[in-house]
Amino acid sequence: MLSTTYNNSFFLLTIIILLVLSFVSPSNAQLSSTFYSKTCPKVSSIVRNVIKQARKSDPRITASLTRLHFHDCFVNGCDASLLLDVGGNITQSEKTAGPNNNSARGFNVIDNIKAALNSSCPGVVSCADILALAAEASVSLEKGPSWKVLLGRRDGLTANKTGANTLLPTPFETLAQITAKFSAVNLNITDLVALSGAHTFGRAQCQFFSQRLYNFSGTGNPDPTLNTTYLTTLQQSCPQNGNGSTLNNLDPSSPNTFDKNYFTNLLNNRGLLQTDQELFSTNGSSTISIVRNFANNKKAFFQAFAQAMIKMGNISPLTGTQGEIRADCKKVNGS
Structure with a gap:
């Protein structure tokens, strides 16, 4: 009798576990670097x-x-x-x-x-x-x-x-606001600074930083954290009331190379976007020491960036039977 009761209980417990797993497995499925090793190896x-x-x-x-x-x-x-x-x-x-x-x-x-x-x-x-x-x-x-x-x-x-x-973080927000947006997706301060380092290549339009050149925070003056020589260069590229879509290098020293110069620029007050420079110019911020470290240690930056990209790539992915595999990236299948 005891053996029968135990077997029945074990059977019921097994059924319950299987039912629970059937509900949670799609959302808890793990991403893998070898996911396409057999289905699309190249x-x-x-x-x-x-x-x-x-x-x-x-x-x-x-x-x-x-x-x-x-x-x-x-x-x-x-x-x-x-x-x-x-x-x-x-x-x-x-x-x-x-x-x-x-x-x-x-x-x-x-x-x-x-x-x-x-x-x-x-x-x-x-x-x-x-x-x-x-x-x-x-x-x-x-x-x-x-x-x-x-x-x-x-x-x-x-x-x-x-x-x-x-x-999405914007170039006009405070460091506290940016930090909150990163934290909301489980990315920490080091992730924030490392991912900001992607601004070591690429361009930005004048409209995203021109307020720093002429009317910072409504003062009618330029952002005092801007290097004066850099300020003059940017004012020539982005004249007041000029074309807001004009492109400027995010990293003027090596705009097409992924390196640590972005952080060196911040040390010299040459961050293009307000949110760039705030990583180093916000008094008392824990980001300052991270910027200094990355500016002096390319290996540390590269390692932190790679880790942060992996973490970011794991923000709420659809897996298992969730979503679909689109035939055309621009539209949902069947639409």
Whole structure:
């Protein structure tokens, strides 16, 4: 009798555990660097080759592709929602949100990567994973660090323009506001400083920093933290009431190379964006010592950046049977 009761109880417990696992396994599935080892073994080289080709005519593309991954993950998690155009059930696109409108770019290269992958292994690689792979390839191609990209994300079915307008850090926010946005997605201060180091390559439009040149915080004067020589250079490039879309190098010393010069620039008050310079110029901030360390130790920066990119790439991914694998990164299947 005791044995029968024990066996029945064990059987019921086993059933309960299996039922619980059936509900939680999709969301708890782990990303893996070998996810496509059998289904699309050349995925990394295909992504890299398309970017190499694009890079020949567009030296900005690597920085732009890295930024796409960042702007995707902070909204809805890393689900390629940023890539969706208006159409079908998508009534608003994240592409037209303030932080992305007329500044997020590289979508055509993502489409080219998707087409190349569809030829080699159709219907296998998600657009969300393409963004993650493209970011790693872009950084490493410009002499930055490399890392094992964790894969297995699936693509989202919705876009979130409101989230893109409110969740993405902007160049006009305080360090406290930026820190809060990073913390909300489980990224710490070191992650914040390391990921900001992606501004070691790429460009920014005058409209995103011109207030620092002429009317900082409504004072009618330039930002006092700006190096005066650098201020003069920027005022020549971005005259008051001039063309706000004029591009300027985020790192004037080596704009197309992924290195530690971004942090050296901060030490010399040559951060282009307000949120760049605040990492070093905010009195009492724990970011100051991190900036100094990265400015003096490229290896430390590269290691922290790679770790932060892996963490960022793990923000709320869709896995298992969640979402879908889009046939076209611009639209949900069947729309």
